[in-house]
Amino acid sequence: IYYAYSTKSDLNLSEVLLENELLRNEIEQLKEQLAWLRKQLYGPKSEKLSNIPLDAPLLPCFDFGDEVIAEEKKEQISYERKKGVKKDSCKLELPDNMEVRETIHELPEEKLIDEATGEELVEIGRESTDKLASCPAKYYIKRDTYVKYAVRNNPLSGVIQLPSADSVLKGSKFDESFMAEVVTAKLAYHLPFYRQQEMLQCFGIKIERQTLSSLFVNLGDKLEILYNEMKSLALECRYLYTDDTPVRMLEPGSGKTREARMWIYEAAHPDVPAYKVYDFSINRSYDHPFNFLKNFKGVIHGDAFGAYVKLDKDKDNASSPE
Incomplete structure (x- = not known):
């Protein structure tokens, strides 16, 4: 066992x-x-x-x-169909008033007859596709020609013609449209003058960087009137937002840079669109915001910079009764 x-x-x-x-x-x-x-x-x-x-x-x-296997196949088919929709995933918003240049593509006359029946083709509809296109910048010479007149048989009457059109910079070889382009490229798109010079060379236009720089400086002097008006409107607003940021400044003659300051003041008023006014200084001394805001009587929104605190106290002391 x-x-x-x-x-x-x-x-x-x-x-x-x-x-x-x-x-x-x-x-x-x-x-x-x-x-x-x-x-x-x-x-x-x-x-x-x-x-x-x-x-x-x-x-x-x-x-x-x-049943489960059939369900998995359906999910796979649905996934593969979604891949084909990627071509429409581009999001593009265009203004309603943008110019539309339409090109109509029609069959030539010899193709408007059906080869099988000999009958003439008739239009049954149209299909359009829209694409965003661009037109490269175009430069041209703006020539102002003034016709001269005189009185026949009377040389004492002299020459008669229309006066020359006024220009922002008298005697300049540049039209106001070109001036605006240089300023916009420099300030709005941050393009230095040497890049603008290279872009102009692509159109066969040769211009020195010093010429662009002088044009920019001279325009700045002419726009000082507009700047002062914007500053006055900003100081009349009830609320003013302010801040400053460091910028590098090339010190003349030394070849070195030092830290300077760019002050920004944004005006906010219910009846005036918000806009910004800039003020440059070589340092962060209290004197700069003091001088800019000495006539301001509204509310300042800023950081805890000592100049704003002192300015607020000085105004309180000035407005308090003795």
Whole structure:
């Protein structure tokens, strides 16, 4: 009896070991498939695992049935269709009053006859596509010619002609439209003069950087009247937002730069559009905001710079009764 029992125990042990080995192999296979799934979900999409067949079941221990497989196919089809919509993903907002230049593409006359029936083709509709286009800058010579007149047989009457048109810079070779372009490129688009010079050379226009710089400075002097008017309007507003920022200034004659200051004052008034007024100084002394704001009687919004605090206290002391 003991011998028979011992043989049966050995047989059960071998079956258990075999079953454990099979289960261990299946677990390793499931781990590999799980790792592959994680790479597909969270890893780079360009990575592929070529040693697993495309038709191999990912989870052979589960039977999802035909209905689940059909649902997965539908999701895959929906995903592939979405890829084709990427061409319309470009967001472009254009003003309503933008000029539209339309080109109509028609069939030539010899193509307006159907080859099979010999009947004439008729128009049944039109299809349009809009694209944003640009026209490169165009420079031209603006020539003002003044016709001279005289009285026949009376040389004493002299020459009669219309007076020359006024110009911002008297005697300048540049029209106001070109002046505005130089200033806008410099201040709005931050293009230095050497880049503007290179851009003009593409059109065959040769102009020195010093000429552009002198033009810029002379225009600044002419615009001082407008600047003073904007400053007066800003100081009349109820609220004024202010701040300053450091800028590098080239020190004349030394070839070195030092830190200067650019002060900004933004006016806010219900009846006046918000605009900014700038003030330059070579340092951050209290005198600069004092001089700019000495006639201001409204509310200042700024940081805790000591000049604003002192200015507020001085105004309180000046307005308090003795």
